[in-house]
């Protein structure tokens with residue numbers, strides 16, 4: 001899986017451009033505020049129809065421009081496909097090989113991307129939803145049927161929550177069968193993907209944090225010792241009072257523990273950063289081996305994130321991963337990689353350096 005060429009138009013401060021990309025290593029260099037991150041953001045928009053910097057795609061559209069457009073020719077195995085995402089006054093349009101996509105999940109299957117940047121630390125520092133999202137993306141790409149199981153669960157949950165909000169106990173109870181069944185499917189698939197992910201993670205952790213035993217504890221969202229049906233029966237009155245469902249896969253978490261403590265309270269900042277990178281590379285690696293598509297890595301300003309030693313180790317792991325990667329850097333010297341293609345961006349104008 002690799003982006004062969006990328007066309008950006010109407011993206012932040014970037015002048016309209018087409019980049020022919022290297023199937024392995026691309027470096028985008030430039031000063032602060034030149035537009036480096038905006039190139040990675042454009043690739044993310046192409047892959048997911050959303051930015052990693054803002055929940056509002058309109059903010060990515062260049063000021064005063066009617067439409068943002070990102071197009072990419074993507075090589076998948078021996079086949080070539082054209083993806084396009086446009087955002088204008090009338091909303092977002094997603095095209096795949098000349099036809100409108102049926103949904104964003106269809107787009108996401110074509111071009112899995114993995115972002116490594118300062119924000120990645122939220123995986124450890126934020127609440128459980130960041131880690132659920134990590135779990136969901138892993139399962140989405142690896143476990144056939146996960147998307148459908150999650151949709152079923154989400155639908156049942158919404159319906160049940162609506163009934164609880166209205167104080168409609170009968171309907172809430174009637175929906176429990178479907179909720180419990182879909183929850184079982186989601187939980188089984190999540191457990192499965194975690195078991196697949198663990199050996200990939202162990203490889204990185206043994207290399208980077210050999211003295212630090214990091215344990216991943218999966219909390220499924222309800223007690224390990226009770227069924228979800230019993231749990232819901234027990235807390236029916238509280239749920240009616242609260243107006244929503246208190247237990248289930250929507251409350252799951254992945255706890256990262258070191259010597260019995262949360263990793264973010266036990267590890268140094270540098271160790272936390274490298275742990276997060278390990279989790280992201282492990283996810284990319286399990287998606288590649290079990291899901292059959294190698295995610296494209298978008299790595300924003302790694303030199304600012306990691307010291308020389310960890311940086312060298314991470315760069316080596318990224319090179320070994322065989323996937324396509326886009327790095328940004330202010331100084332390319334700090335990024336000791338052999339760039340297949342090196343681009344320079346100055347005040348939004350992109351140019352390949354030959």
Ligand SMILES: Nc1ncnc2c1ncn2[C@@H]1O[C@H](COP(=O)(O)OP(=O)(O)OP(=O)(O)O)[C@@H](O)[C@H]1O
Pocket residue numbers: 011012013014030031032033034035036037038039059060061062063330
């Ligand atoms: N909607 C927009 N329209 C036009 N320009 C924008 C828009 N949003 C942001 N900008 C400008 O685009 C530039 C984006 O810079 P970007 O964050 O991509 O830079 P960078 O090279 O990654 O910088 P740094 O190294 O400081 O992170 C900034 O100068 C910003 O002011």
